[in-house]
Amino acid sequence: MAKRFSPEKYVEGILAGDRVMLSRAITLVESRLTSDQELAQEVVNRVLPHAGNSVRIGITGVPGVGKSTFIEAFGNYLIKEQGKKLAVLAIDPTSQRSGGSILGDKTRMDSLSINPQAFIRPSPAGKSLGGVSRSTRESIILCEAAGFDAIFVETVGVGQSETAVHAMVDFFLLLMLAGAGDELQGIKRGIMEMADAIVITKADGENIGKAKAARAEYQSALHLYPLGASNWSPKVSTCSALQHSGLDTIWQTIADYLELTQANGFFKKKRHDQNLQWMYEAIRQGLEDNFYAHEQVKQQMPVIAAEVKEGKKSAFAAATELLKLV
Numbered sequence: 001m002a003k004r005f006s007p008e009k010y011v012e013g014i015l016a017g018d019r020v021m022l023s024r025a026i027t028l029v030e031s032r033l034t035s036d037q038e039l040a041q042e043v044v045n046r047v048l049p050h051a052g053n054s055v056r057i058g059i060t061g062v063p064g065v066g067k068s069t070f071i072e073a074f075g076n077y078l079i080k081e082q083g084k085k086l087a088v089l090a091i092d093p094t095s096q097r098s099g100g101s102i103l104g105d106k107t108r109m110d111s112l113s114i115n116p117q118a119f120i121r122p123s124p125a126g127k128s129l130g131g132v133s134r135s136t137r138e139s140i141i142l143c144e145a146a147g148f149d150a151i152f153v154e155t156v157g158v159g160q161s162e163t164a165v166h167a168m169v170d171f172f173l174l175l176m177l178a179g180a181g182d183e184l185q186g187i188k189r190g191i192m193e194m195a196d197a198i199v200i201t202k203a204d205g206e207n208i209g210k211a212k213a214a215r216a217e218y219q220s221a222l223h224l225y226p227l228g229a230s231n232w233s234p235k236v237s238t239c240s241a242l243q244h245s246g247l248d249t250i251w252q253t254i255a256d257y258l259e260l261t262q263a264n265g266f267f268k269k270k271r272h273d274q275n276l277q278w279m280y281e282a283i284r285q286g287l288e289d290n291f292y293a294h295e296q297v298k299q300q301m302p303v304i305a306a307e308v309k310e311g312k313k314s315a316f317a318a319a320t321e322l323l324k325l326v
C-alpha cells in the first residue's frame with residue numbers, strides 16, 4: 001500500500017510543484033484500493049481549480065516510428081525554446097504488451113528524465129485500458145496543478161488506446177514513417193481522421209526525399225476529409241528527431257491550432273465535452289464494477305454463462321436475469 005498523507009498535504013505539495021508529492025498522488029490515483037481511490041478523488045477535486053492551464057498533446061505512432069526519440073527531442077525543444085514545463089504520461093495497457101510500459105524501460109529519454117522542467121511517468125502496470133485511461137486523465141489534472149503547462153500523452157499506435165487518448169487531449173499528433181511504395185497502405189482511416197497533425201519522422205540522410213514525398217501524399221489524403229467542428233485543417237510536416245529539425249514547425253502548427261480553436265470557441269467546448277465524457281465513462285465503469293462485485297452475480301454467473309454457451313438460454317435473457325439480481 002502506498003504511503004498516505006492527509007489530503008491537505010498532497011494538495012499543498014502539488015501546488016508547490018513538489019514532484020515527490022505529485023508522484024505519490026499519481027500512485028494513489030493508480031491504486032485499486034477503495035480507500036486510496038477516495039483519497040485520490042478528494043485530492044484531484046481540491047486541485048482542480050488550479051488545473052487546466054496547459055496544452056494537452058496526444059502522440060501516437062506504430063512501434064519503430066521513433067516515438068521515444070521524438071518525444072525526447074520535441075520535449076527538450078519545448079522546454080528550452082518555448083519555456084515550457086513538460087509532463088509525459090503514457091497510455092499502455094500492459095495486457096497488450098509483454099510486460100513493462102512504454103516509458104518504463106526506456107533509456108532513450110535520458111536527457112528529458114533528468115531535466116528539472118520535465119516529469120516523466122510511465123504507464124501503470126497490469127491495468128486494463130479503462131483503468132489506465134482513468135488514471136491518466138486524473139494524472140493530467142495533478143500535473144497541471146503542479147505547474148506543468150505542456151502535457152504529452154503517449155500511446156502505442158496499434159489499438160484502441162488512440163481513441164482513449166484522443167478523448168483526453170487538445171491536439172492529436174500522429175507520427176508516421178515514410179515507407180517505400182504505397183504510403184497510405186495499412187493506415188487505419190480512423191486514426192488518420194483523429195489527427196490534427198501528421199509528422200513524418202526520420203526525415204534525414206537518404207530518407208529526406210522519401211519523407212518529402214510522403215508528406216505531399218498524406219497532405220492530399222487529408223484534404224479529402226471534410227473539416228470538423230474545429231474548422232482546423234490538419235497539417236503534415238517532416239522532422240528528424242536525431243537532427244532536431246522540423247520541431248519548430250510542429251510547435252508552430254500546434255500554436256496555430258490553439259489560436260484558431262481558442263478564438264472560435266472549439267477549444268473550450270472540446271474540454272467541456274471531454275469532462276462530461278469522463279464522468280459518463282466513470283459512471284459506466286462504476287456500474288460495471290458494482291455489478292461484477294455483487295455476491296449473487298458472482299454465484300449465478302458461471303451457471304447462467306454455461307447455459308448461454310450451450311444454447312440453452314439466449315444471451316439477452318441471461319443478461320436480463322443477471323442484471324435483475326443487482
Ligand SMILES: Nc1nc2c(ncn2[C@@H]2O[C@H](COP(=O)(O)OP(=O)(O)OP(=O)(O)O)[C@@H](O)[C@H]2O)c(=O)[nH]1
Binds near residue numbers: 062243
Ligand atoms: N535516422 C533517424 N533515426 C531515428 C530518428 N528517430 C528515431 N530513430 C531511430 O529509430 C529507432 C526507433 O526509435 P524509438 O525512438 O525507439 O522509436 P519507437 O520504436 O517508436 O519507440 P517506442 O514506441 O517508444 O518504443 C531507433 O533506432 C532510433 O535511433 C530520426 O529522427 N532519424
